[in-house]
Amino acid sequence: MQTLLDTLAGIVGPAHVLSQGDLTAWEQDWRQRGHGKAFAVVRPASTLEVAGVVKACAAFCAAHPESGLSIVPQGGNTGLVVGSTPDDSGRQIVLSLQRMGAVRQIDAANLTVTVEAGCVLQTLQQSVLDAGYLFPLSLAAEGSCTIGGNLGSNAGGTQVLRFGNARELCLGLEVVTAQGEVWHGLSGLRKDNTGYDLRDLFIGAEGTLGVITAATLKLYPLPAxxxxxxxxxxxxxxxxxxxxxxxxxxxxxxxxxxxxxxxxxxxxxxxxxxxxxxxxxxxxxxxxxxxxxxxxxxxxxxxxxxxxxxxxxxxxxxxxxxxxxxxxxxxxxxxxxxxxLAQAAEGLNIKHDISLPVSAIPAFVEATDALLARAVPGVRLVNFGHLGDGNLHYNVQAPLGLDAAAFLRDFEPEVNRLVFDSVVAFSGSISAEHGVGSLKVDHLTHYKSPVALAMMRSIKQALDPHNLMNPGRVVKV
Amino acid sequence: MQTLLDTLAGIVGPAHVLSQGDLTAWEQDWRQRGHGKAFAVVRPASTLEVAGVVKACAAFCAAHPESGLSIVPQGGNTGLVVGSTPDDSGRQIVLSLQRMGAVRQIDAANLTVTVEAGCVLQTLQQSVLDAGYLFPLSLAAEGSCTIGGNLGSNAGGTQVLRFGNARELCLGLEVVTAQGEVWHGLSGLRKDNTGYDLRDLFIGAEGTLGVITAATLKLYPLPAxxxxxxxxxxxxxxxxxxxxxxxxxxxxxxxxxxxxxxxxxxxxxxxxxxxxxxxxxxxxxxxxxxxxxxxxxxxxxxxxxxxxxxxxxxxxxxxxxxxxxxxxxxxxxxxxxxxxLAQAAEGLNIKHDISLPVSAIPAFVEATDALLARAVPGVRLVNFGHLGDGNLHYNVQAPLGLDAAAFLRDFEPEVNRLVFDSVVAFSGSISAEHGVGSLKVDHLTHYKSPVALAMMRSIKQALDPHNLMNPGRVVKV
CATH class of the missing domain: 3.30.70.2190 (Alpha-Beta Plaits)
Structure with a gap:
């Protein structure tokens, strides 16, 4: 494996291949739901360097299939489903995009901006604001999340009602494929019907099909x-x-x-x-x-x-x-x-990020509140969210006086089952805007249509046949 | 092959398997750019019947690989790129969705409508208008094109500037896969991050990955x-x-x-x-x-x-x-x-459906006008389109006095090459809203990125390994 480290150092520079010392910042998600062990953290500075790193890893895996090496792309590491930190095998390379943060171009007449994946959302918002435009994606983590992560997880937030999710704000992508090829799809086009929609396949794929390195995004005039x-x-x-x-x-x-x-x-x-x-x-x-x-x-x-x-x-x-x-x-x-934050101050709780047809929400809430009250006497529901998008953060807090850790230990699986069963009964989704990552991958196996899961597996195998990219996330093959 | 006809008649009823008589309505596109020969036209009335037909054809192909049988899904047959009529082999089944035209449900509080693929666009517009809502997709063929075709070809039209293409108007799909399985993806959800975006993969795939049988679409309040x-x-x-x-x-x-x-x-x-x-x-x-x-x-x-x-x-x-x-x-x-129509009255011409970044359009038009004037002295340009979307119908009419047919014969390949080269030089697309079909599939091989084409082929092979669905369209495998 040392040979590989040398190769990677040759591509990105020795200072940007980290394999010693405290790597916690890259190995642990911010909610501390998972703490892994990276083989190395690699920090490329350009699309060509990303392609070089992926190609080198793919070649290494081909020569040493027993190595079990794989790549975990990472942006701001603010995800909520443990999708961008390594597992504990010590065989995963964290590919951090944080050095690729440039706003490449604002095209005012086309109402677009082209930006690199590692650009922090707030930095992008401010850059286009300085030019007199609005980039409407807005969410709690905007001070540290990155555009690549926003697109990889198809982030939502507070402005979806009018402007859509990250997906709807994106016109084109630059992607390094699982083979280390560069797909130059940075279109600023609002219409382009030349074949399958590869853009939307990479958006929301959480780095399991390739690495988003840059994007062309929609801008809007500032409101008065x-x-x-x-x-x-x-x-x-x-x-x-x-x-x-x-x-x-x-x-x-x-x-x-x-x-x-x-x-x-x-x-x-x-x-x-x-x-x-x-x-x-x-x-x-x-x-x-x-x-x-x-x-x-x-x-x-x-x-x-x-x-x-x-x-x-x-x-x-x-x-x-x-x-x-x-x-x-x-x-x-x-x-x-x-x-x-108030909820965290009150104690650990069971979080749900669900969506439903807006018309079904009143009946869903009434039915599910009642089911939970029966299953957990005294349970307290922290129910809030983006109603305009049918998206609730329907969180479950321990009854007053019950220790929060004990509550999670004793009730989390049952509460999840009850809430998710109810969501599915009301034609909803068990992950509205946070994605799948590791945390929900098994729930998906249970709740998602087998026909859809089979297609997802086929696509994963077609585009990443050696399971190099973020394996075990979104869909297991 | 007679056995197959009997099987299909058993599924959809003998009256809905047409293999005799004049089938021109299904075999020829309306611009008469292609006229094929169908083995049969099959007209299912339900999603289960569609699934039955596809399953029967898949089984027949597995048993008789030498038959070369395949399926061409067809809606209103108003496409402009010869994508929904059979070739002249006599081995293709036209799967017409026209009997599946129901508006299944209007959900006012959720601002959605669920509709079957064979519903004519104008019928849908009127149904939701009667309920007090707007379905904004609008295009010249709306009196006869169908929702399934609109989604299969990701139709554009005159309201894209505000509401997006057909893709942006769709929240969920019901699809019969190339294996004849039904994917029930009719979500009325505005946020759903549970895995790869299968919806957008089927939208714009022109029936090459499966058959769209129904969709849940966005509605808007009527403007005052x-x-x-x-x-x-x-x-x-x-x-x-x-x-x-x-x-x-x-x-x-x-x-x-x-x-x-x-x-x-x-x-x-x-x-x-x-x-x-x-x-x-x-x-x-x-x-x-x-x-x-x-x-x-x-x-x-x-x-x-x-x-x-x-x-x-x-x-x-x-x-x-x-x-x-x-x-x-x-x-x-x-x-x-x-x-x-005025242009048709003036005589045959060479049509282009191109898109560019809006900011590039003035320079593109100036440069390309000049190139054409040099290549075809006296050439007349019929330039119009959806400038708000960067989409031009940049059509080329014969010089005054030159026979239109002779013009097409002598100049079409050169004019196309010149226009498409210029489009690519200005970072545009050679098919903005009409799709690929048969007419542009070879152009795509030439102009599309090889990395993108390779991914498209992998996806086609993954989801339709026996090349049963609309073979030769969009991408050749």
């Missing part, structure tokens, strides 16, 4: 104004009704629609006392709405007021406020974004 | 008003500048942006004298703009006027009108839609 409102609603059905009204009143101006259960908000209230949580005690759910307007703030406000008046009249909103200032709007979003 | 404007511009660069301004002024309200060259408009003027073509003689290009507003017609008009004033001030619009009535708007669209 962005307003935030907070509405208390009498039920989940009322929240769904409000969503329908908001679509009609705001059209494409509706860029955010988040729902938060009362218990989730009360956790923010008790763990972050400096945040004033508005309007929550008397109603089961609150909704945060965002209206982005290309005209003016006055226009946005009139539109928002019209919507909320209609909603109050129809009974789907009990009480509402529109933020008067940017600072107030940021506080409202901060309340929403603080739920995961 | 839709206004159309017509602007004369001093150059293609001015048209591109106008597009940028329109994005800023109208935001997501901008739902149409079509460019038309002067010669294209003059053909409409001379072949359709009853249509009054506005504002074209003095300027090289005109632009048709559409503004869809969720508020009111008055608001739409104010927005449009603001845009056009700014554009005239900046010099990127020379003159403009906003349609005063729906009838006037329809006439403007009719002028745009009449270009292909």
């Amino acid at each position: 104004a962005q307003l935030t409102a907070w509405a208390a609603v009498p039920s989940m059905q009322a929240a769904v009704d409000l969503l329908g009204l908001a679509h009609r009143h705001l059209g494409a101006g509706l860029t955010g629609f988040e729902v938060m259960g009362q218990f989730a908000l009360s956790l923010v209230g008790s763990h972050f006392k400096q945040l004033r949580v508005p309007l929550f005690q008397d109603w089961p759910f609150c909704v945060l709405l965002e209206n982005s307007d290309h005209e003016s703030e006055a226009h946005a406000r009139t539109q928002f007021e019209g919507l909320l008046e209609a909603a109050i009249e129809q009974g789907c909103v009990s009480d509402a406020v529109i933020a008067e200032s940017l600072a107030q709007a940021q506080t409202l979003w901060q309340v929403r974004e603080s739920i995961p | 008003a839709q206004l159309t404007a017509w602007a004369a511009v001093p150059s293609m660069q001015a048209a591109v500048d106008l597009l940028g301004l329109a994005h800023r002024h109208l935001g997501a309200g901008l739902t149409g942006f079509e460019v038309m060259g002067q010669f294209a408009l003059s053909l409409v003027g001379s072949h359709f004298k009853q249509l009054r073509v506005p504002l074209f003689q003095d300027w090289p290009f005109c632009v048709l703009l559409e503004n869809s507003d969720h508020e009111s017609e008055a608001h739409a008009r104010t927005q449009f006027e603001g845009l056009l004033e700014a554009a005239i001030e900046q010099g990127c619009v020379s003159d403009a009108v906003i349609a005063e009535s729906l009838a006037q708007a329809q006439t403007l669209w009719q002028v745009r839609e009449s270009i292909p």
Whole structure:
């Protein structure tokens, strides 16, 4: 294996092949659900270097099939499903894209930006903002996650309702295949029907089919104004009704629609006392709405007021406020974004990232709440998420007084089974925006259609016949 | 082969296996670029029947590999690249989806509709309109093309600028695989990260990987008003500048942006004298703009006027009108839609469906116009298309006085080479929205990246190892 290290050092430079010392930053995911042991961390600085590394590893594997060597691509290592850290075999190379962070080109007339995989999402947002444009992907980890990871995991976030997932924001990719060839697919084209959609195959494949090294992404004009409102609603059905009204009143101006259960908000209230949580005690759910307007703030406000008046009249909103200032709007979003932290402060819990048809959510929540209450007396549900996309973070917290670790140990498998069975019964997905990684790969075997799984395996074998790329993630072959 | 016919008759009923008489309607594409000979036309009425047919054919091929039998899925047979008619071997089964036309379900709260593959696009548009919603896919053949064909070919059309291609409008598919298995992927989910994106692999695969039998598609609220404007511009660069301004002024309200060259408009003027073509003689290009507003017609008009004033001030619009009535708007669209017919009336011509980064279009047009003028003295260019998507129908008409048939015979290969070389030099695509079919499969071999072609072949072999589905289309294996 030393020969391989020398070869790799020859490609990326000796300073960028790390095999000694503390590699925890690359070997452990940030939620600390997995801690592996890398054979080496390799940090290429260009697409050609990535291709060289993959080619060298493929050649080594061909010569030494007993080595069990494989490659784990890694971006910002902020994933939630243990998909970008090595296993504990000591036979995996972590291929870190973090040195490839350039914003290669902003094409204003084409409304596109071409960027390298290792660019941090927030850096990209800021670069295009400086040029007067919006790149709308936005999520909690944006300060450290990278574009390559966003595309590899088809990241979602808070603006999906209007702009789609990472997939919908991407027009073209540059990819190093499992054979170490470079596919130059960096198209800035909005229409291109010349064969199979390879782009969307690599997006969401979590590095199991090849390595995304760069992407051409859509830009949007900056809105003239962005307003935030907070509405208390009498039920989940009322929240769904409000969503329908908001679509009609705001059209494409509706860029955010988040729902938060009362218990989730009360956790923010008790763990972050400096945040004033508005309007929550008397109603089961609150909704945060965002209206982005290309005209003016006055226009946005009139539109928002019209919507909320209609909603109050129809009974789907009990009480509402529109933020008067940017600072107030940021506080409202901060309340929403603080739920995961408040929940962590309350103790370990069982997280779910599920999606359902929006129309099915009220019945799903009612049925699943009841099932859980029966299975775990006193259970507390931290239910919040991107209702506009049908995406709930339906998390399960230990009953008051029960030790959180004991709760996880005793109840996690049953709670997962119960929630996932219910999701499938309501035609939903057990992984909406976080992906599969290692954590959900066995759940997928159980819940995904066997016909789909067979096609996934065929594709994996076709594009990566030696199982070199991130083996064991997404689909086992 | 008679046994197979009997088996198929047992599955779909004897009345729906056609092997005698005039089968021209299924054997010939509507532009009459290809006329084949089917072994039979089979017309299943359900997904299970489709699966039965494919399974029976797969079994027959396994038992009789020398038969060379294969399947050509067909929808409305309105394609432009000879992708859904049989070859002349007499060994292909045309699998017509036209009996599967049901709109299965409209889910208003989820903003989705589930529809069978054989449903005619216009029928679907009308069904959801009756329920108060918009399905925005819109193209010339909408009166006879089907949803299955739209998805199989990833159709584009006039609303792509705002709503994307057929691909972006689809949330889930039901597919019969090349093995005759049913994949139930009819998700109404806006987020679902449970493995490889099989949906987008079948979309645009032109029936070469399996048969799309149904789809769940996105709906939108109906706009409150839709206004159309017509602007004369001093150059293609001015048209591109106008597009940028329109994005800023109208935001997501901008739902149409079509460019038309002067010669294209003059053909409409001379072949359709009853249509009054506005504002074209003095300027090289005109632009048709559409503004869809969720508020009111008055608001739409104010927005449009603001845009056009700014554009005239900046010099990127020379003159403009906003349609005063729906009838006037329809006439403007009719002028745009009449270009292909006017062009046909003028005589046979060489058609191109190309796309480029919007920013590259002015330079591409200038360079390619000059190359063609040198290669074919007196050549006439019918240049029009969806500029908002970077998609031009850059068609080449014989010089005045030259026989059209002789022109095609003598110049088509050279003109194609010249245009396609130029497209590739400007980072464009040689098939923007019409697909590959038979007509462009050899062009693709020449112009597409070998790395991409190799991946396409691997995928085809993985999912359809016996080359049963629409062989020879999209990619040859």
